[in-house]
Amino acid sequence: MAINPIPGFGNQGFAESADALAFFLAFDTAFSAAYQTTPVWRNKIANDRPSVADSELYGWMDRIAAMSPWSGPRTETGLQAETLRVKNRPFQLTVSINKWHLADDQHGLYAMLPAQLGQQAAKWADYQIAAALLDNLKGTDGLSFFNSAHPIDYYAPSKGTYTNDYTSTALNATNLANVVAAMRSRKAQDGTPLMVEPDTLIVPPALQYQAMTLLNASFIAPQTLGTVTQVGPNENVLKGMLNLVVLPELAAGMSFQTFDEDGNKVVSASGSDTKWYVAALGHAVKPITWQMRQAPIIVNRTDPRDPTVFDRASYVYGVEGRGAPVLTFPFLMSRCAA
Secondary structure, three states, rough: OOOOOOOOOOOOOOOOOHHHHHHHHHHHHOOOOOOOOOOOOOHHEEEEEEEEEEEEEEEEEEEOOOOOOOOOOOOOOOOOOOEEEEEEEEEEEEEEEHHHHHOOOOOOOOHHHHHHHHHHHHHHHHHHHHHHHOOOOOOOOOOOOOOOOOOOOOOOOHEEEEEEEOOOOOOOOOHHHHHHHHHHOEEEEOOOOOOOOOOOEEEOOOOOHHHHHHHOOEEEEOEEEEEEOOOOOOOOOOOOOOEEEHHHHHHHHHOOEEEEEOEEEEEOOEEEEOOOEEEEOOOOOEEEEEEEEEEEEEEEEOOOOOOOHHHHHEEEEEEOOOOHHHOOOOHEEEEEEE
16 A cells, blocks of 8 residues: 655655555465475375364264174164264464565565465474374373373273274384284274275384385385294285375474464473384275365555554564364374384
């Protein structure tokens, strides 16, 4: 917006510079383009769930038992309903630009700003999902998502537990095969298989080469395979067993600003170069859901009469969004650490 020049103050007067006006006009377009084209991975490993309220209630029922022999009256099985409420959390990214610095920018330094904001907005969900995995938030059974004592039957502790958190388990052929077998062997309350079919290996960049070798090589030469000592290369029976997803956000030293389960602003736990994950993503419900209340939008304070511009000679741009990661059924994913 231009203001008519005051006589005696020259042609420019108090008007916004031509460069600033061009910057404002192009800002939204550049932001949207970057937001749409930035590579993200959340759609590879998580369900998206639109949210229409302050929080969302997730409901599910016990798995229906297998058919049983019919002799005499029918045997009725009562079904237990469970719920989990997840609150949406607000996030923001705000930058200020000195009015005079923008007007005098001769090198186009500020021209990169809209794209950078768009990239960060696009990666917001990825970062929060990574933080949820690193912080090991609670799953649907009320325990930390990765835990060594998940109940097989929430209402009958005597039926035992299962683990989806494996320690002293480096990424190699034997351990990968064992974890996949353990996930396929997980059972429901009635003792029948849960029909979990692992299909994806998730690793930090440091384990990418090892993971690619295990999943793509035609021959491998492990020192042992199961309990058998190997001599020389063997046909790789793991080839093509799982898809591979490499997440830089899980690397050692990575951490993210987030909320804890009580709504306190915290910094997430750090990533690790030795932790890897196996997930079953082919089910109707994935082990991770991204709950989106408000997709990121860009807002600004650039009117010359705005107090921020008028009093402080600063333009302000802000991105805002609301949402939350949800870790769902623990039997659909496993964490392993060397």
